[in-house]
Amino acid sequence: MAEETLRRNLMRAFDPGPEFxxxxxxxxTMAALSAPDIAGSPRRSFRLALGRRTLGxxxxxxxxxxLVVSAxxxxxxxxxxxxxxxxxxxxxKVRAQGAAVCNFRSSPAAQSCExxxxxxxxxxxxxxxxxxxxxxxSATCPSQTVVVFRTRxxxxxxxxxxxxxxxxxxxLSRLVASADGKQxxxxxxxxxxxxxxxxxxxxxxxxSRRLPSGARAASQTACGPAYKGGKCIAEPLAPQIVFLxxxxxxxxxxxxxxxxxxxxxxxxxxxxxxxxxxxxxxxxFGLSLNNDPMADGTRADPTLxxxxxxxxTSLAWFVPFGPSLIPSGSAPxxxxxxxxxxDGGLNWTSEKIAVPTGASAADPGVLTLKFFNDQQxxxxxVDNPRTGPPGCVPATCGxxxxxxxxxxxxxxxxxxxxxxxxxxxxxxYASLRYIDADHWVxxxxxxxxxxxxxAGRHWKVVAGVGQFGEPPVAGAGxxxxxxxxxxxxxxxxxxxxxxxxxxPYQATDPNVRGLALFFTxDGGLNWxxxxxxxLGGS
Amino acid sequence: MGEQAEQLLIDRAKxxxxxxxxxxxxxxxLPATRLAWAMLQDRSEAxxxxxxxxxxxWRRLANLRAGSRFQPWFIGIVANQCREVRRxxxxxxxxxxxxxxxxxxxxxxxxxGEDLRRAVLALPHDQRVAILLHFHLDMSVTAVxxxxxxSPAGVRTRIKRAVRRLRPAxxxxxxxxxx
Numbered sequence: 001m002a003e004e005t006l007r008r009n010l011m012r013a014f015d016p017g018p019e020f021x022x023x024x025x026x027x028x029t030m031a032a033l034s035a036p037d038i039a040g041s042p043r044r045s046f047r048l049a050l051g052r053r054t055l056g057x058x059x060x061x062x063x064x065x066x067l068v069v070s071a072x073x074x075x076x077x078x079x080x081x082x083x084x085x086x087x088x089x090x091x092x093k094v095r096a097q098g099a100a101v102c103n104f105r106s107s108p109a110a111q112s113c114e115x116x117x118x119x120x121x122x123x124x125x126x127x128x129x130x131x132x133x134x135x136x137x138s139a140t141c142p143s144q145t146v147v148v149f150r151t152r153x154x155x156x157x158x159x160x161x162x163x164x165x166x167x168x169x170x171x172l173s174r175l176v177a178s179a180d181g182k183q184x185x186x187x188x189x190x191x192x193x194x195x196x197x198x199x200x201x202x203x204x205x206x207x208s209r210r211l212p213s214g215a216r217a218a219s220q221t222a223c224g225p226a227y228k229g230g231k232c233i234a235e236p237l238a239p240q241i242v243f244l245x246x247x248x249x250x251x252x253x254x255x256x257x258x259x260x261x262x263x264x265x266x267x268x269x270x271x272x273x274x275x276x277x278x279x280x281x282x283x284x285f286g287l288s289l290n291n292d293p294m295a296d297g298t299r300a301d302p303t304l305x306x307x308x309x310x311x312x313t314s315l316a317w318f319v320p321f322g323p324s325l326i327p328s329g330s331a332p333x334x335x336x337x338x339x340x341x342x343d344g345g346l347n348w349t350s351e352k353i354a355v356p357t358g359a360s361a362a363d364p365g366v367l368t369l370k371f372f373n374d375q376q377x378x379x380x381x382v383d384n385p386r387t388g389p390p391g392c393v394p395a396t397c398g399x400x401x402x403x404x405x406x407x408x409x410x411x412x413x414x415x416x417x418x419x420x421x422x423x424x425x426x427x428x429y430a431s432l433r434y435i436d437a438d439h440w441v442x443x444x445x446x447x448x449x450x451x452x453x454x455a456g457r458h459w460k461v462v463a464g465v466g467q468f469g470e471p472p473v474a475g476a477g478x479x480x481x482x483x484x485x486x487x488x489x490x491x492x493x494x495x496x497x498x499x500x501x502x503x504p505y506q507a508t509d510p511n512v513r514g515l516a517l518f519f520t521x522d523g524g525l526n527w528x529x530x531x532x533x534x535l536g537g538s
Numbered sequence: 539m540g541e542q543a544e545q546l547l548i549d550r551a552k553x554x555x556x557x558x559x560x561x562x563x564x565x566x567x568l569p570a571t572r573l574a575w576a577m578l579q580d581r582s583e584a585x586x587x588x589x590x591x592x593x594x595x596w597r598r599l600a601n602l603r604a605g606s607r608f609q610p611w612f613i614g615i616v617a618n619q620c621r622e623v624r625r626x627x628x629x630x631x632x633x634x635x636x637x638x639x640x641x642x643x644x645x646x647x648x649x650x651g652e653d654l655r656r657a658v659l660a661l662p663h664d665q666r667v668a669i670l671l672h673f674h675l676d677m678s679v680t681a682v683x684x685x686x687x688x689s690p691a692g693v694r695t696r697i698k699r700a701v702r703r704l705r706p707a708x709x710x711x712x713x714x715x716x717x
Contacts, residue, residue: 006701006708007673010658013651014576014674016584021571025585029592030560 028153031124116173123499161203185246198269209270215253316341356406356420379408421456439497577620610684657707665700
């Protein structure tokens with residue numbers, strides 16, 4: 001009886017509470033076990049068969065050695081503390097535990113933290129790209145600090161591996177990392193001022209790289225009464241940058257004549273670029289991209305809009321976006337066109353894909369083209385018959401038309417495609433992620449997660465609204481009921497079907513909210529907050 | 539996990555198979571961290587102890603005798619690691635201040651157990667471990683003896699002495715709980 005009383009009271013007195021231990025503890029421990037200084041097999045057992053006399057001799061020798069070393073250390077320490085040593089303060093504070101905020105509470109608004117990208121190459125090893133947020137690029141705006149932090153234990157600890165100061169109009173916004181986390185590429189949006197930073201040793205050393213010298217942004221002359229107060233303005237047409245991994249990348253850059261695009265390739269992380277070919281846009285893609293004024297005084301969109309995908313030196317695909325989808329001189333599309341090259345972009349052949357049944361044929365747009373290997377890939381299409389850009393929240397687009405998404409799949413490198421699979425309705429997705437040919441996840445506006453493990457044939461809701469602390473939205477997912485400034489982010493991804501990460505929301509109130517990084521180890525069923533590195537200090 | 543399957547995993551882990559080691563570790567996470575938390579009263583410290591113990595166990599797997607169970611051996615390492623942490627000067631200096639900020643799941647239950655908690659933490663290490671393993675983690679005397687590496691009779695003696703010391707605090711705790 002007394003024992004039972006003791007047991008009951010001990011249970012109560014030593015209850016550690018919910019969510020203990022951290023669900024990521026085991027995976028973090030295993031990650032720590034894989035650290036270079038620990039990696040390897042357990043030590044082999046050995047036993048010393050030594051006599052007492054031998055042990056006694058060893059003890060005496062050890063004692064003498066300890067005395068000698070201690071005396072030496074004492075002298076060395078005395079010498080060193082009397083010498084002037086420059087001390088560099090640690091430039092960044094890194095929060096230790098918990099659902100850390102990204103400096104939203106402690107910093108002035110102008111210095112607030114912005115996370116531009118996050119990428120994990122394994123369940124435990126990942127990188128985030130943080131910078132001081134700059135609202136408007138102007139002649140007087142301050143320089144910004146950009147830092148790449150790395151974690152090797154799923155967010156428990158972070159260390160800065162790359163720090164740079166940029167002019168506030170420059171940006172570094174994307175991270176590409178190799179599967180082993182050793183090669184890292186940091187790059188910005190594709191403008192002529194873009195620089196790249198490349199490391200091949202896990203961030204220990206960095207080299208500055210540049211885009212190919214010929215890849216200067218072309219400029220279009222935009223005119224018309226409804227455009228910028230009727231003025232004609234030269235606007236840059238940024239080249240497209242595509243990196244398959246930190247070493248292998250491509251740049252597609254339009255020439256000023258608007259009829260030719262230069263295709264460059266690098267295989268050493270941007271140290272050297274090779275001009276692969278000059279693509280005749282009209283001939284290869286049937287897209288007329290002239291900059292001539294139209295009858296109403298406005299100008300056609302001369303941008304080569306679309307998505308290039310490259311795999312290796314030979315396979316490449318291109319799918320035009322939006323209005324460019326319709327080849328010049330054609331009727332409104334009843335099919336999508338995908339271009340495919342098997343010689344690294346020298347020649348392109350077109351493949352027709354029927355518009356999904358029930359979709360509007362007027363303006364289907366391509367959102368994603370992704371290949372998991374040389375054969376398997378998906379093509380995500382949005383049926384978005386309204387004036388707003390694809391993917392925008394209807395409440396902000398002035399429309400109430402339900403956006404519908406469809407996904408095609410190929411298993412022969414894009415030669416043929418499956419019938420379109422419709423994504424469940426009614427849902428507005430911040431974005432969909434395609435982990436592999438079968439596992440996809442969707443992040444609907446209004447919170448929650450949906451996932452499929454059979455290439456979209458069956459979907460399940462794996463987390464409810466509010467998993468990440470988002471404010472509950474009345475009628476989430478229904479047209480026209482979402483707040484216009486609903487603060488969703490779409491930085492998330494999955495390493496495999498189980499392990500994923502997400503930066504789900506952005507603070508609207510700096511006193512109470514911030515950026516948070518969440519991890520899942522069960523395919524999105526449960527999400528656990530982890531710490532984020534905090535920008536601060538000098 | 540069956541004993542035969544466990545021995546297979548131990549053998550594979552001894553040859554460097556991390557996946558096998560992870561499968562051995564998984565069932566120990568809860569008891570090991572609960573023990574560490576009870577010993578240290580700090581979540582982060584308890585999780586650190588688990589990690590450190592896991593690394594030590596990995597390095598010393600070869601010392602696990604053939605036929606021995608993994609969990610008692612590992613819990614023993616955790617208990618020793620807790621003792622080392624408590625012995626550390628840094629821990630003694632810092633924990634006192636942090637004791638008031640430790641998150642409690644239920645404040646009233648937390649306060650009711652205060653005397654008992656203090657009394658348990660004031661026990662000698664060997665008695666404290668025996669008490670927590672037997673009553674808090676609900677391990678049998680035989681299992682506790684495997685963890686501590688002593689005879690079941692020795693475990694009973696330690697538990698008996700500890701219970702005697704805890705009796706006054708237990709009465710206070712019961713009285714508080716009953717209003």
